[in-house]
Amino acid sequence: MAARVRPYGVRAGPRAVPVPRTGHRLGMPAVVTPEPVVKLVQRTTEPAAAQTLRSTAAAVIAFAVAQSVLPEPHPAPLTAPLTALLVVQVTLYATLTTGIRRVNAVVVGVLIASGFSSLVGLSWWTLGLTIFTSLLIGRVVRVNEFVPEVAISAMLVLGVAQVADTAWERVLETLVGAGVGLLFNLLLAPPVWVESAGVSIGGLGERMGKMFRALGEEIGGNHPVREAAARLHEARRLDHDIVEVDASLRQAEESLMLNPRVKEGLLNRVVLRTGLDTLEICAVVLRVLTRTLTDLAKARTEEALFPEDVATDLRELFGHMSDAIEGFALMITTPMAQSGEEAEERLAEALVRSRRTRDHVADLLLEDVQEHPRQWQLHGALLAEVDRILDELDIDKRTERLAEELDRRSAEAHDRHPRLRAISRRLRGAAQARRREGG
Structure with missing residues (x-):
C-alpha cells in the first residue's frame, strides 16, 4: 500500500506502511548525480519555465482567435495577445483578478476617449486633458497596476479617425485576450508553488x-x-x-x-x-x-x-x-x-x-x-x-x-458568503436524501 499523502505539518492518522528506502543512513551508498544533470533537471521542471511556455501559448492563441473574430478589414489585433500576456499570471487567483482589472482599465479608457472625441478634436491640450482624466479615473476605479493602461487605451482610440469602430475593436480584443488567458488557466491549471x-x-x-x-x-x-x-x-x-x-x-x-x-x-x-x-x-x-x-x-x-x-x-x-x-x-x-x-x-x-x-x-x-x-x-x-x-x-x-x-x-x-453556505447546505441535504431513497 502506498504511503498516504497528508497536509504539510499535520499529524497523520494510522501509520502508513513503511516504504523501502536507500541511502547512506541505511549503510548503503547514496547515488551521486552529476551537478550539470541536476541543474538541467531543475531548469526544465521549475515553475518559471512552465509559466514562460504558458504565457507564450496563451498570447499566440489569443492573437489567432482575435483575427478570426474581428470583422475585415482590421489592423493586427495586438491588444489581444498583450492582454493574454498580462492576464496569464503564475496563479489562477491572480489571473482572475488581473483579467478583471485589465478589462476595466481598457473599457474606462475607451469610454473617456469616446466622450472627448465627440466634444473636442485632437490637439496638445485635449491630449493632455485626456491623459490627466484617464489617470485620475483609473485610480478611482481601482485598476491598480493598470492605471497607465487607461490612458494608453484612451490615446490609441483618440488618435484614429473612426473612433467608434476602433473603440469597439479594442474592447473586443481585450475581452478575447482576457477570456483566452482565463480559459487557459482554467483548462491547464497553473503550477502550485x-x-x-x-x-x-x-x-x-x-x-x-x-x-x-x-x-x-x-x-x-x-x-x-x-x-x-x-x-x-x-x-x-x-x-x-x-x-x-x-x-x-x-x-x-x-x-x-x-x-x-x-x-x-x-x-x-x-x-x-x-x-x-x-x-x-x-x-x-x-x-x-x-x-x-x-x-x-x-x-x-x-x-x-x-x-x-x-x-x-x-x-x-x-x-x-x-x-x-x-x-x-x-x-x-x-x-x-x-x-x-x-x-x-x-x-x-x-x-x-x-x-x-x-x-x-x-x-x-x-x-x-x-x-x-x-x-x-x-x-x-x-x-x-x-x-x-x-x-x-x-x-x-x-x-x-x-x-x-x-x-x-x-x-x-462563512460570514462572507452566508447565501452560498445556505445553498450548499441545502444541496448537501438533498443529495443525502436521494442517497437514502436510493438505498
Whole structure:
C-alpha cells in the first residue's frame, strides 16, 4: 500500500506502511548525480519555465482567435495577445483578478476617449486633458497596476479617425485576450508553488540552525565583543530573509486558491503560514538572545563569558535547539505521511533533549549567580529567551494554533458568503436524501 499523502505539518492518522528506502543512513551508498544533470533537471521542471511556455501559448492563441473574430478589414489585433500576456499570471487567483482589472482599465479608457472625441478634436491640450482624466479615473476605479493602461487605451482610440469602430475593436480584443488567458488557466491549471515556498522555509530554518551552532561553538572562553556583535548583526539580517520567504509563501498561497489541482488548499495555506509565523517569532527571540550574549561579552572583556561547565552545557543546548529549529522547518514542509512522522519524531526528540539540557544549564547558572551575582539579570534573560523558543516549537501547542486558525478562517469564509453556505447546505441535504431513497 502506498504511503498516504497528508497536509504539510499535520499529524497523520494510522501509520502508513513503511516504504523501502536507500541511502547512506541505511549503510548503503547514496547515488551521486552529476551537478550539470541536476541543474538541467531543475531548469526544465521549475515553475518559471512552465509559466514562460504558458504565457507564450496563451498570447499566440489569443492573437489567432482575435483575427478570426474581428470583422475585415482590421489592423493586427495586438491588444489581444498583450492582454493574454498580462492576464496569464503564475496563479489562477491572480489571473482572475488581473483579467478583471485589465478589462476595466481598457473599457474606462475607451469610454473617456469616446466622450472627448465627440466634444473636442485632437490637439496638445485635449491630449493632455485626456491623459490627466484617464489617470485620475483609473485610480478611482481601482485598476491598480493598470492605471497607465487607461490612458494608453484612451490615446490609441483618440488618435484614429473612426473612433467608434476602433473603440469597439479594442474592447473586443481585450475581452478575447482576457477570456483566452482565463480559459487557459482554467483548462491547464497553473503550477502550485508550494514546493518553492517549502524550499524557502527550509532554507530559513537551516540558516537559523547554523546560527545556533555557531553560537554554541563561540560560547566557550573569552568571547570578543566584535564577534558577539557580528552574530547580532547576522541575526538582524534574518529579517530580510523572512521578507523574501514571506513573498514566496504569498505566491504559494495564491497558487492554492481556486486551483482545481489542489485539495485541502485552505489547510495547506494555514500550515505553511502558521509555520512561517512561528519561525519569525523564533528569529526575533534569537536576535534578542544574541543581544543578551553581546551585553555579557561587553561586561566580561577580561574573563570567560561563562565557566567551562556552563559553556559546555550551553554548547550542547544550542546544538539541540538547532536540531529542533531544522526539524520544525522540515515537519511543516514535508508532504508525505511517513516522512512527516519522521520529521515530527525528530523535532520531539530534539525538544526533549533541549529541555533536559536547559534545566541543567539553569541549575549551573543559579549556582554561578549565587557565587558571583554580577549580570544575574542577563542570565535570567538568556534562559527566558531559550524557553520562549522551545515553547514556540512545541508540537502540541502548534496543533492547537492550527486548529484555532482553521476555525477562524472557516468562520470568516462563512460570514462572507452566508447565501452560498445556505445553498450548499441545502444541496448537501438533498443529495443525502436521494442517497437514502436510493438505498
